[in-house]
Amino acid sequence: MSALLEVDNLRVTFTSHKETVQAVRGVSFAMGREKLGIVGESGSGKSVTCRALLGLVRAPGRVRYDGLRFDGEDLHPADQRRMQAIRGRRIAMVMQDPKYSLNPVMTVGRQIAEAYRIHARATPQEARQRTLEMLTAVRIRQPERVYDTYPHEVSGGMGQRIMIAMMLIPGPDLLIADEPTSALDVTVRLQLLAIMDDLVQARGMGLIFISHDLNLVASFCDRIIIMYAGRIMETCRAGDLHRASHPYTRGLLNCLPQIDQPDTYLPVLERDPAWRDEAP
Amino acid sequence: MTATPATRPQRGSLARCRAWLLSAAPQSRRQARLGRAYLAWRHFAENRLAVVGLGIIVLLVAVAALAPILAPYSPNAPALTQRLLAPGPAHWLGTDELGRDILSRIIFGARLTLYVVALVAVIAAPVGLLIGTIAGYAGGFLDTLLMRITDIFLAFPKLILALAFVSALGPGIENAIIAIAVTAWPPYARIARAETITIRNTEFIKAARLQGAGPVRLVWGHVMPLCLSSLIVRVTLDMAGIILTAAGLGFLGLGAQPPLPEWGAMISSGRKFMLDQWWVAAMPGVAIFIVSLGFNLLGDGLRDVLDPKAEER
Amino acid sequence: MIQVANLQVVFGRGRRANPALRGISFAVAAGEVYGIVGESGSGKSTVLNVLSGLWRHWSGQVSIDDRPMAGRRDRAFHKEVQMVFQDPYGSLHPRHTVDRILSEPVAIHRLGQSQARVLRALEEVGLDSAFRFRYPHQLSGGQRQRVAVARALILEPRILLLDEPTSALDVSVQAEVLNLLTRLQRERRLTYILVSHDLAVVAHMCRRLAVMRRGVIVEELTVEHLRQRRPRHPYTRQLISASIGYDRQAAEAQAEIDAEGEGD
Numbered sequence: 001m002s003a004l005l006e007v008d009n010l011r012v013t014f015t016s017h018k019e020t021v022q023a024v025r026g027v028s029f030a031m032g033r034e035k036l037g038i039v040g041e042s043g044s045g046k047s048v049t050c051r052a053l054l055g056l057v058r059a060p061g062r063v064r065y066d067g068l069r070f071d072g073e074d075l076h077p078a079d080q081r082r083m084q085a086i087r088g089r090r091i092a093m094v095m096q097d098p099k100y101s102l103n104p105v106m107t108v109g110r111q112i113a114e115a116y117r118i119h120a121r122a123t124p125q126e127a128r129q130r131t132l133e134m135l136t137a138v139r140i141r142q143p144e145r146v147y148d149t150y151p152h153e154v155s156g157g158m159g160q161r162i163m164i165a166m167m168l169i170p171g172p173d174l175l176i177a178d179e180p181t182s183a184l185d186v187t188v189r190l191q192l193l194a195i196m197d198d199l200v201q202a203r204g205m206g207l208i209f210i211s212h213d214l215n216l217v218a219s220f221c222d223r224i225i226i227m228y229a230g231r232i233m234e235t236c237r238a239g240d241l242h243r244a245s246h247p248y249t250r251g252l253l254n255c256l257p258q259i260d261q262p263d264t265y266l267p268v269l270e271r272d273p274a275w276r277d278e279a280p
Numbered sequence: 281m282t283a284t285p286a287t288r289p290q291r292g293s294l295a296r297c298r299a300w301l302l303s304a305a306p307q308s309r310r311q312a313r314l315g316r317a318y319l320a321w322r323h324f325a326e327n328r329l330a331v332v333g334l335g336i337i338v339l340l341v342a343v344a345a346l347a348p349i350l351a352p353y354s355p356n357a358p359a360l361t362q363r364l365l366a367p368g369p370a371h372w373l374g375t376d377e378l379g380r381d382i383l384s385r386i387i388f389g390a391r392l393t394l395y396v397v398a399l400v401a402v403i404a405a406p407v408g409l410l411i412g413t414i415a416g417y418a419g420g421f422l423d424t425l426l427m428r429i430t431d432i433f434l435a436f437p438k439l440i441l442a443l444a445f446v447s448a449l450g451p452g453i454e455n456a457i458i459a460i461a462v463t464a465w466p467p468y469a470r471i472a473r474a475e476t477i478t479i480r481n482t483e484f485i486k487a488a489r490l491q492g493a494g495p496v497r498l499v500w501g502h503v504m505p506l507c508l509s510s511l512i513v514r515v516t517l518d519m520a521g522i523i524l525t526a527a528g529l530g531f532l533g534l535g536a537q538p539p540l541p542e543w544g545a546m547i548s549s550g551r552k553f554m555l556d557q558w559w560v561a562a563m564p565g566v567a568i569f570i571v572s573l574g575f576n577l578l579g580d581g582l583r584d585v586l587d588p589k590a591e592e593r
Numbered sequence: 594m595i596q597v598a599n600l601q602v603v604f605g606r607g608r609r610a611n612p613a614l615r616g617i618s619f620a621v622a623a624g625e626v627y628g629i630v631g632e633s634g635s636g637k638s639t640v641l642n643v644l645s646g647l648w649r650h651w652s653g654q655v656s657i658d659d660r661p662m663a664g665r666r667d668r669a670f671h672k673e674v675q676m677v678f679q680d681p682y683g684s685l686h687p688r689h690t691v692d693r694i695l696s697e698p699v700a701i702h703r704l705g706q707s708q709a710r711v712l713r714a715l716e717e718v719g720l721d722s723a724f725r726f727r728y729p730h731q732l733s734g735g736q737r738q739r740v741a742v743a744r745a746l747i748l749e750p751r752i753l754l755l756d757e758p759t760s761a762l763d764v765s766v767q768a769e770v771l772n773l774l775t776r777l778q779r780e781r782r783l784t785y786i787l788v789s790h791d792l793a794v795v796a797h798m799c800r801r802l803a804v805m806r807r808g809v810i811v812e813e814l815t816v817e818h819l820r821q822r823r824p825r826h827p828y829t830r831q832l833i834s835a836s837i838g839y840d841r842q843a844a845e846a847q848a849e850i851d852a853e854g855e856g857d
Contacts, residue, residue, distance in 0.1 A: 041763035042734075156633075185632035186790065186835040193839050212763065219838030255768035257797035259836065260820055265772045266797070269765035304731060305723035312690050312726040483684035487744065490645055491698040492671035501697075505688050 004206045005053075005174060006030040008067035012045070012052050012230075015060050023048040023061075025230040025276075033173075035200060035207045037221035037238065039214055039252075045230035046210050050176045055087055071173060089119070092167035096179040098159030102151040109135075109147030112166045119170045134165040138195050157188035161195065168199065174206040175199075182211070193220050214241070214252055226252070229276045248275055320585050330581020336574025344390040353381035355388040356539045364557045374559040377549065382563045385541035389564065392542045393571060396457055396526045397519050403461035405515050408468025413499050413507060415469070416476025427473065433466040438521075439528055446534040453542065456535040460525050464518065471514055475507040509586035516579035520572035527568055543568050594623040594784050595644070595752065600653035602639050613639045615808040616653065623751075626778060626785040628799035630792050630832065635805040637788045641754045644786070645676045657752065672702055675745035679757035681737035685729040691715075691740050692725045698748050714743040718773060735766035742773065746781075753778075755787045759794060771798065792836040796820070804829045 012024040024045040029036075040046040052063045068075045070090070075083055095101050103111055112134060113127040122130070128147075135143035138161040151159060160180055167175060177196065181189040197220070200207045211217050217224055218241040226233045226249050234246040244250060251269035302319070306312040325331055343350060353359075353371075359379035367374040373382040415426040433441070445459035479485060480503070488502055527544025529535035536542030538549075543564040550561030602614040614636045621627040631637040642648035643655065649664035656662060657674065678684040685694055695711045704710065712722055718739040729737055738758065745753060758774065759767040775798065778785055789795050795802050796816055803810045804826065812826040824830055834840055 041765060186792075187632065187831055190835050190839060194841060194845065197841070214764070215838045219840065252764060255765050257768075257771065257791075257793045259793050259796040259833065261797075262816070262820070263797070264775060266768040268768055268772065304727070305721075306690075306726035309690060309692060309726060312692075312728065316728065483678045483680055484686045486647055487676070487678060487684050487741070488686075488697070489647065490671060490674075490676050491744070491748070492668045492701045493697070497701070502686055 003030040003069065004032050004071055006067065006069040007053070008065060010049065010052060010063070010065045010068075012048050012057055012064075013062050015062065023230055024052065027227075027230070027232055029225060029232065029235065031206055031208070031223070033200075033204050033206045034223060035197075035209060035221040037209045037211065037217035037224045038227060039211060039217050039224055040227035041212060041252075043229070044227040046227050047178055048230075049227070050093070050178060050208060050210060054091060054093055054176065055083060056093075089170045090172050091174045091176065092170070092172040094160070094163050094167055094175065094177040094180045097183050098156070098163045099151065101163055102159065104151050107148050107150055108154065108162050112162070112169060115166055116169045130169070131165075134168055135162070137168065137199070138162070138165045139191075140165075155188075156184050157192060160184065160192055164192075164195065164199070168203075171203075172205065174208070176208045176210070178210045179212070180209075181216075182213075189216075214256065218242075228271075231276065233275060247272065324581050324585045327581045327584060329577045330584070333574045333577025333579075333581060336570060337578055340390055340394060340571055340574065343387055344394045347387050347391055351381075351384035351387045353384040355380060355385045355541045364553065364560070366557070367559055373563045374557070376546070376560050377553065380541075382546075382559065385546060386543070386564055386567050389541040389543045389546065389567070392453065392536055392540060393523060393526070396453070396460070397522055399457045400461045400464055400522050401515050401519070403457075404464035405468055405511060407461075408465040409472045409504060409507060409511055411465070412469035412472025412474075413476045413503050416473035417480055417495065417499050417503060419480075423473075426469070430466045430469045433463065434470075436463070438463045439525060442525060442529060443532070443534065446529060451534045451537060453536040453540065456526060456529045459529070460522055463525075464522065467518075468511055468514065471510055472507045475510060476503050479503050479506050513579055513583040513586055516575055516582055519575035519579070523568060523572055523575070594625070594658060595621040595627075595786070596654070596656045597640070597644075598654040600640070600643060600651060600655060602636070602643060602648065602651045612808055614643075614651070617803075617805070617808070617810050619803055619810065619813065621784060621786060623784055624782045625801070626787060626799045628795035628802035629786065629788045629805055630790065630795050630802055631788075631805035632790055634807070636808040637805050638756055640805075641676065641756050641786065641788055645674060645754055646670065668702065672748045673750050674752045674754065675748060675750040676754040676756060677738070677741050677745050677758045680761050681734050681741055682729075682761070684741050685737055687729055690726050690728055691720075691732075694729075694740060694744055695747055698744065702748060704748075710747055714747045717746065717777070718743040733766075734762050735769060738762060738766075738770050739773065742770070742777070746777065749781075750783075752784045752786075755785055757789050758787070760789065760791065767794070774798070792819075792832050804832065 007030070008028045010024055010027045011022070014021045014023055027045070027049055038046045038049065048057065051057050053068075057063050063077075065077070070086055073086075075086065077083075102108065109128070109131055112131040113124070116122060116127045116130050117124075132143045132147065135146055140146050140158070140161055146154070146158070146162070154162065175196070180196075181192055184192065196207065199205065209217060209221055218238050221238050223235065224238050224241060225235050226244075226246065228248050233248045234244060236244055241249075242253070244253070248269075248271075251267070254267040255269050257266060298318075300311065301315045303311065303315060306315055357380070359375070362371070362375050362379035363377055365371050365375045365379075371381050371383065373386065375381055376385070411426050411430065415423040441463045442456070442459040445462055446455050449455040449458065485498060485502060488498055493502075526535055526542070527547065530542040530544025531548040533545070533548065536545050538545065546564040547561045550557075550564070553560050597620070598618045599616045600614055600618070601612070601616050604611045604613050617636075617640070619627070629637045629640060639648065643651050644657070646662075646664075646666035651664075654661065657670075662670075689697075692711060695714055696707045699705075699707045699710050711725065715722055715725060720736065720739050720743070724732065724736065724740075729740070732740065742758075755774070759770050762770060771794065774785070777783060785798070787795060787798050796819055799816060801813065801815050802819070803813045804824075805811065806828055812824060812829050814824055814829070818824065819833070822833065824833065
């Protein structure tokens with residue numbers, strides 16, 4: 001499989017007048033058109049990594065990398081316009097809470113249609129048609145009715161589907177989803193994952209799925225990257241997660257309460273300061 | 281520099297003092313509070329203009345406190361031979377129509393200005409805070425009642441309402457203060473109420489209620505401290521307006537009565553000589569301008585430090 | 594210890610009335626850890642709000658320690674029943690030091706020996722006394738939740754209501770807080786009601802649990818039944834499969850159940 005995205009030695013630092021924080025300390029990975037999960041606890045740098053890929057890290061944050069290839073094309077940090085073009089059309093992102101990503105005073109249909117008209121010079125009728133198709137693609141049963149609702153009138157799961165529909169408009173090759181299901185109920189979560197699963201397969205997209213939930217990622221993704229303190233601790237196939245070797249991964253797995261394990265106390269994760277510095 | 285060795289130990293104790301203030305594990309309530317205050321001060325001091333504003337206010341307080349020492353002449357004793365002298369070496373800012381030194385009058389006038397500002401703040405801010413937090417916390421009928429009263433006060437233009445009060449109570453600086461205070465509290469009540477309503481539903485208030493805390497403890501110990509910062513900012517920013525209202529009342533002859541050297545009254549008496557002896561009206565005007573500016577700069581700086589919304593960043 | 598019978602709560606009134614609890618009943622024995630699982634809108638948190646006295650408009654019978662509860666609670670009640678909230682960032686007053694947060698309940702109930710009690714409470718939740726004069730913003734999420742637990746326990750209550758106590762925490766911190774709660778429960782013979790959306794957390798902590806959905810308890814079962822995958826209600830089965838991980842078929846099956854449910 002040819003690599004869709006290759007990242008070499010990505011570093012992100014945030015400098016305030018008091019101190020410099022290294023949020024990402026040299027992350028390298030390559031992915032094809034697959035479902036890649038990035039797992040880590042808060043502060044592990046998993047979200048910052050993806051924000052950096054999308055160019056969403058603002059000052060005082062600073063992004064550096066030795067190499068970034070997207071679909072066979074080298075992206076140089078100097079070539080800002082090329083970066084913007086690729087980020088706008090070929091990489092899309094879904095955030096944790098759709099409430100903050102949608103304009104509250106515009107119906108959802110109009111928002112998607114406008115996004116479409118920005119990308120393709122289409123008539124309003126065409127845009128509406130495409131929007132209804134997209135809403136159907138994310139399994140919304142009555143797209144006409146949803147078209148005319150406002151963001152506050154839809155549930156969390158529906159809002160997240162609408163966000164995905166909106167992100168799919170330009171036909172991206174890579175979808176980055178940052179904790180897209182964390183704010184949702186467990187049963188709604190599964191349906192949303194099924195939708196994303198279908199879209200990735202039907203359109204041959206790549207998906208980066210960021211989550212703190214090891215079990216979920218292990219059952220949903222093809223491959224998993226485990227991050228801690230801005231570094232990659234371990235990369236493994238999802239099916240092999242339970243044979244993972246790194247003590248951090250093992251610790252994370254062990255401290256999860258399990259329905260089937262009647263333990264009184266959970267094993268506590270001991271962090272080794274060396275993980276922060278050792279070469280991945 | 282020969283003095284360097286002598287200052288070094290002092291540096292050391294300063295650094296120790298700073299480390300003590302910034303300690304992540306304070307040993308006492310006092311240290312925790314002082315450490316927080318020190319951080320706020322450092323943040324405040326980064327804003328140069330705010331420090332200038334603070335400097336102006338400190339200067340005003342110093343001038344008011346040391347007025348008898350600083351003033352070269354008596355503020356009230358007329359010297360009819362010296363009438364309407366232009367600014368010069370003897371009278372830096374000139375003299376007025378009764379031959380009184382304008383600099384001395386402005387210096388003594390600082391006391392009146394400070395008096396007005398301090399009393400209005402002391403009366404209006406607590407009243408507004410109390411009414412606002414009670415209305416916001418209690419809700420229901422009490423909220424409606426208190427807020428409609430606030431609305432009635434807000435519906436009148438400030439100066440007109442103050443004029444009405446002064447004409448009812450009679451002219452004089454105390455009555456002017458009462459009148460300004462009466463017109464100043466409603467915006468504070470509004471701010472305090474809005475803050476209280478957002479605070480009321482937070483989990484830490486629920487937690488305190490579950491501990492058995494009564495409404496007085498909740499409002500006094502939990503809600504008010506959080507309303508206080510935005511109120512302090514607002515009061516500081518309003519100070520300029522209060523000074524101007526007091527000067528306006530003085531100008532109309534309804535505030536401080538002659539011969540008190542109130543700045544507004546001084547402008548009022550100077551307007552007769554505006555064209556030929558400009559300094560009589562202009563000098564107190566400049567004083568009002570500088571002090572108002574000082575309060576505004578200070579208020580802006582305080583907003584950056586105290587406003588809880590700004591703190592999040 | 595705790596009996597709830599036919600508890601009903603309606604939010605709003607008139608045409609916009611929205612029943613949050615439609616008559617639920619359960620009983621918790623002294624020293625038991627009882628779990629309530631449900632998704633958002635199931636009414637699980639409303640149950641705790643009624644029990645704790647935060648929400649006063651309800652009907653039905655609630656009795657704690659064989660004393661029937663009315664809407665308003667007295668101070669003695671608050672000494673017996675305490676609560677830990679979900680959000681460790683929102684449940685501590687931002688301008689109060691840990692010391693003040695912990696000594697306030699002591700002052701309200703006039704227990705005396707404030708200093709000694711605060712130090713002991715910190716020690717019990719595994720916080721160093723160096724934390725005593727810190728402000729909440731100087732603490733991590735796990736440390737804050739420990740302070741919240743210490744605040745609830747400083748009154749030495751016998752019942753602790755836990756409203757999603759670990760859902761805002763990282764899994765490794767969650768394990769530490771759950772261990773702390775387990776240890777305290779055993780040492781002090783406390784009665785817990787633990788509300789969570791996370792079936793695994795409830796299964797880990799509780800012997801018995803209730804599954805709630807749309808204001809009713811659809812099923813009450815023991816952890817053994819849960820482990821043997823013998824729930825009676827299809828919704829419970831759904832929750833179990835959803836909490837194990839992503840499963841294509843479960844997602845499909847569920848979409849169908851939900852489609853039927855939309856007619857409600």
